[in-house]
Amino acid sequence: MPTFLYLARRVLQAVVVILIVTVVVFCLLHALPGGPARGILGPQATAQQIAEFNRQQGLDEPLPVQYLYYLRTLLHGDLGTSYTLNEPVAQLIEQRLPKTLVLTVLSAVVALLIAIPLGMWQAVRRNKPVDYVVTTLSFVAYSTPVYFLGLILVLVFSQLLPWLPAQAPQGDTLAQVFADPAGLVLPVVAGAASMIAVFSRYMRAATLENLSEDYVRTARAGGSRRNALLWRHVFRNSLTPVVAMLGYYVPVLFGGALVVEQLFNYPGMGLLFWSSAQSSDYPVLLGCVLVISIATVVGTLIADVVQRIIDPRVKAGRA
Incomplete structure (x- = not known):
């Protein structure tokens, strides 16, 4: 399939999925206790205020018409107003989302920089003692809850060995976050641990599969050195499942960020979601769900x- 048609089809599919997400969030909004007006205006709103809000927002119209109004407000960046913080939800997310992206991207980069060579190293040493040791450690890291790992990191590196702060960087801007790089270490490690375990296993399996391919045997028979063969050919072909999984791992990253941010008091969107859940601030909760869902689709x-770029089989339309 030509690249343009492939990209057009995938973009169209993404748009359809995003529309489905907006329908789900719209339904959740109408399932709020007391309806969307009560959820947006807060529990102290009077019946007269609710009626006036319904009239202004078109909530007294049929549901299909209300959904069109809802889409229009979304396109204008209006996600409602937090009735506990009394600020627009879009503004709150705009302040918090960049800090969450910094945390998740750093965690993903650290995890991939460790997991990819680690998985290839395990594949080359398959069924040797070091392979079994790393595999065991990977299973332990994957099965350990993020909050428990975070507590262990704080206990060891902030209490027993006071090398790193237990609290993440504070502040409303990214400049304030980057001003305290030591405070990012423990949250990033806590967020990256399970990713290292997962992606090293995928990389190991993909590398083993490619090492058994005919082109590897042919290259070996032609006198190619092992390191050159690994990094010039096997490495690129083995990245395909890792790249594919990385896109599907976005919601896991945001889910982990919720726990990590609450544990280390990191002022990102995860902490905002946690605080809003504690106070039943439904507009903020639904706004966060919508943003995370769209981020997952994107x-x-x-x-x-990226997978189509690095995998020749996808380019040819056979995968």
Whole structure:
């Protein structure tokens, strides 16, 4: 399939999925206790205020018409107003989302920089003692809850060995976050641990599969050195499943960020979601759900595009 048609099809699919997400969030909004007006205006709103809000927002119209109004407000960046913080939800997310992206991107980069060579190293040493040791450690890291790992990191590196702060960087801007790089270490490690375990296993399996391919045997028979063969050929072909999984791992990253941010008091969107859940601030909760869902769809789209670039089989339309 030509590249343009492939990209057009994937973008169209992403748009359809995003529309489905907006329908789900719209339904959740109408399932709020007391309806969307009560959820947006807060529990102290009077019946007269609710009626006036319904009239202004078109909530007294049929549901299909209300959904069109809802889409229009979304396109204008209006996600409602937090009735506990008394600020627009879009503004709150705009302040917090960049800090969450910094945390998740740093965690993903650290995880991939460790997991990819680690997985290839395990594949080359398959069924040797070091392979079994690393595999065991990977299973332990994958099965350890993020909050428990975070507590262990704080206990060891902030209490027993006071090398790193237990609290993440504070502040409203990214400049304030980057001003305290030591405070990012423990949250990033906590967020990256399970990713290292997962992606090293995928990389190991993909490398083993490619090492058994005919082109590897042919290259070996032609006198190619092992390191050159690994990094020039096997490495690129083995990245395909890792890249594909990375797009689907976006919601896991945001889910982990919720726990990590609450544990280390990191002022990102995860902490905002946690605080809003504690106070039943429904507009903020639904706004966060919508943003995370769209980020997941976009992440999957980017992963598919990158996979098509690095995998010749996808280019040829056979995968």
